Amino acid sequence: MSWTIPAASLNSASVPSDGSAIDLGNVRSSHGIEVVLDLTTANDTPQVWLEGSLDGVNWYSMNTPAGMPIYQVPSSQPAGTYIVLVMVANQPAQYVRATSDGPSGCATVTTLHTATA
Secondary structure (H helix, E strand, C coil): CCCCCCEECCCCEECCEECCCEEEEEEECEEEEEEEEEECCCCCCCEEEEEEECCCCCCEECCCCCCCCCEECCCCCCCEEEEEEEEECCCCEEEEEEEEECCCCCEEEEEEEEEEC
């Protein structure tokens, strides 16, 4: 079991943003995502979502549980940098991308993605 070399989907992107697609080379089911979120406005709650695709065209949510972001800054947090590693299992995809949502300009986000069979 070997992991792919980490690649960025969002790279210091302002919230809200759609990340670039990462081609994993073949279908992989286990994913590790490092989220680095620089919250510039206290008390905002930006969210990061993960999407997957088998063909690079049709995208689906890889968030578990369904309908929840892979990361959200808890409410009433001060401005600052938040770093978290999220593991997503049993979600087959050859292509992945991250997206962010929240009040415009409240944060910047970088995501690094790696995956294994």
